[in-house]
Amino acid sequence: MTTESSSAGFLAGIKVLDLSGVGPGARCARMLADLGAEVTRVVPPVRKGGHRIEAPYHAYGAARGWRRLMLDLKQQTGRDLFFGLTQQADVVVEGFRPGVAARLGIDYDAVARVSPGIVYCSISGYGQTGPAAGWVGHDLNYDALAGMLATTEPRRDGAPAIPGLTVADSAGGGMHAVVSILAALLRRRATGEGAYLDVSMADGVLYLMSMHVDEYLATGREAGPGASVLTGGLACYDLYQAADGQWISVAAIESGFFANVCRTLGCDEWIPHQMDRQRQDEIRAAFRRAFATRPRAEWIEILSAVDSCVAPVNSIAQVVDDPHFVARGAFIDAHHPEHGSFRQVGALLAGSRTFSATGSVPSGSTTDSAEVLEAIGIDCERFRQLVDAGVVG
Numbered sequence: 001m002t003t004e005s006s007s008a009g010f011l012a013g014i015k016v017l018d019l020s021g022v023g024p025g026a027r028c029a030r031m032l033a034d035l036g037a038e039v040t041r042v043v044p045p046v047r048k049g050g051h052r053i054e055a056p057y058h059a060y061g062a063a064r065g066w067r068r069l070m071l072d073l074k075q076q077t078g079r080d081l082f083f084g085l086t087q088q089a090d091v092v093v094e095g096f097r098p099g100v101a102a103r104l105g106i107d108y109d110a111v112a113r114v115s116p117g118i119v120y121c122s123i124s125g126y127g128q129t130g131p132a133a134g135w136v137g138h139d140l141n142y143d144a145l146a147g148m149l150a151t152t153e154p155r156r157d158g159a160p161a162i163p164g165l166t167v168a169d170s171a172g173g174g175m176h177a178v179v180s181i182l183a184a185l186l187r188r189r190a191t192g193e194g195a196y197l198d199v200s201m202a203d204g205v206l207y208l209m210s211m212h213v214d215e216y217l218a219t220g221r222e223a224g225p226g227a228s229v230l231t232g233g234l235a236c237y238d239l240y241q242a243a244d245g246q247w248i249s250v251a252a253i254e255s256g257f258f259a260n261v262c263r264t265l266g267c268d269e270w271i272p273h274q275m276d277r278q279r280q281d282e283i284r285a286a287f288r289r290a291f292a293t294r295p296r297a298e299w300i301e302i303l304s305a306v307d308s309c310v311a312p313v314n315s316i317a318q319v320v321d322d323p324h325f326v327a328r329g330a331f332i333d334a335h336h337p338e339h340g341s342f343r344q345v346g347a348l349l350a351g352s353r354t355f356s357a358t359g360s361v362p363s364g365s366t367t368d369s370a371e372v373l374e375a376i377g378i379d380c381e382r383f384r385q386l387v388d389a390g391v392v393g
Contacts, residue, residue, distance in 0.1 A: 009036015010351055014185065017042055017085055018066070019073075019106075020095030024123045024173025024201055028093055031178045033065035034347035037091075040372055042082070045070040045393030064334065064344070067368040070393030073104050077391045082106060084376040086115040091181055093121045097136070098128045108196040117194045119184040121177050125168075127200030139201075142168035146205035151212060153225045153232055172204025229253055235283035236261070236274055239313060246296035247313035248303075250287070260308045265290035337366070367393060 014037040018029040021043070033039040069085075072078040083106075086092060092111060094101050101107040101122065108120040125142055126132040132145070140162060143149050148167065149160035177199045184195035206213065212223035226233045236252045252258040258274045261267075267286045273279045291299060296312055303310040314322060320331060320343065332346040369392050370383050378386070386392045 009034075011035040011037040014038065014091065015089045016040065016091040016093060017082075017089045018093045019101075020093050020123060023095060024169045024177065024199075025093050025095040027170050027174025028121070028123065028177040028181075029066065030064065031174065031349060031352075032091070032181070034349055034352040036352075038067070039065065040067045040069055040085070040368070042069050042071050042073075044074075045072050045390060067372055068366070069369050069372045070367050071369070072391050073106060075389075075391050077386070077389065079105055081373060081376070081378070081386075081391070083111070083114045085372070086111050086118055088375060089115065089118065090185065091119045091121065093123065093177065093181075095123045098122075098124055098133050112194055112196075115194070117188055117192060119181055119188065119195050119197070121181055121197040121199055123173050123177050123199045123201070125200070126202050128198045132202070139163075139166040139168040142172060142202040142205050145202050146172075147209050147213065148205055151209075151223050151225065151231050167208070168201040168205050171208060173199060173201035176201075176204035176207070233277075233280075234274070235280050235287060238284065238287075240287055240291040242291050242296035242299055243293060244295040248291060248296055248299055249311050249313055251309040253309070257307060257309045260306045261287075261303065261310070264303055264306055264308065369393060 011032060014032070016029065016032050016037050016039045018025060018039055018041045020026065020029065029039050029041065071081060073082060094106075096104075102109075108118075108122070111118050111120055122128060124133070125137040126135055126145075135141075140149075143163060144160075148163070152161045152163070155161055177197070180197045180199060184197060188194060212228075216222050221227070223231050225231050229237050232238065236250065236258045238250055240248050240250060242248055250261060252261045255274060259271045262269075262271045265287060267283075267290060270279070270283045270286060273283065294302075300310060300312055312318070319325065325331065330346055330348060331343045333341060334344045335341045370378075370380070373383060373386075373392065383392070
């Protein structure tokens with residue numbers, strides 16, 4: 001059985017124009033590029049005397065495999081060039097606030113007139129419609145609105161915990177957009193029809209929350225902290241500190257796995273009480289005492305051998321050297337012309353891995369504008385004219 005895809009990638013031949021900048025659009029574009037699509041990021045030219053600040057995520061990872069076009073979409077000539085590019089593109093991704101693309105004259109209706117088969121994906125915080133559509137926001141806001149923060153154990157001051165991951169950007173927005181784009185491309189292959197996709201990060205987080213929300217709608221039971229197994233209600237699904245101060249995750253939901261944990265920890269007497277709400281504090285106390293007798297590495301070695309649903313709680317520094325991820329080729333060597341060589345997370349979406357263990361991240365000060373525009377007939381002389389006019393950079 002073959003476990004690697006060809007180096008061309010599943011989306012080889014698919015051309016994407018990315019207008020989205022940072023946030024969920026950057027995640028979406030990177031995923032599409034990792035799957036083999038040809039991604040061109042469209043950014044405004046730097047004005048005279050100005051400079052562009054390159055965000056760390058772009059400098060070290062997001063822009064892997066992208067081309068970069070500086071194009072002033074506020075000028076009609078810039079818009080004309082953009083429409084020319086859309087005629088050769090399959091997908092447009094934009095991350096403007098609702099209404100901005102229309103004011104610029106590059107919204108779906110305008111693009112579809114010149115490229116009827118385009119898949120046009122708008123990514124915003126709250127979507128293009130609804131009472132909150134015009135709100136500004138960031139990841140924490142979308143997580144809050146969709147109920148995610150209310151399900152996690154609160155901080156010492158009683159406030160909901162702030163997630164350590166940008167769930168709305170990465171999954172609620174970026175991955176939500178990728179799934180929708182791929183579905184639209186499949187339909188287009190069958191029907192020839194393009195599509196407009198209204199991707200809302202808040203909607204995406206709500207979809208991720210559907211298990212808890214659907215349970216509430218069906219039963220009236222609300223999944224707050226400690227209210228269910230998955231929100232910390234039982235000792236079998238919790239975190240425990242080992243003798244060396246390192247933490248271990250235990251997720252022994254099934255009775256057989258819980259029994260294995262109990263026997264290995266010397267806590268056999270608690271096997272019949274896994275679901276007894278009145279005994280959870282006692283079970284946790286017993287587990288804490290047991291885990292405190294050995295360092296984490298010993299417990300992981302012992303418990304992983306007996307089907308117990310345990311894993312170490314890794315720091316980021318530990319993640320990048322974890323033997324499992326290293327063995328799966330999760331990290332690649334990359335090079336940036338200004339920041340030098342470094343490791344980064346590779347293409348991990350199923351089927352996206354290639355045989356290459358290296359990558360190249362372009363500098364934020366360089367562009368591929370001439371190369372990109374050459375594909376629509378812009379020769380060197382015309383390109384220089386466009387640069388002088390401030391249309392491209």
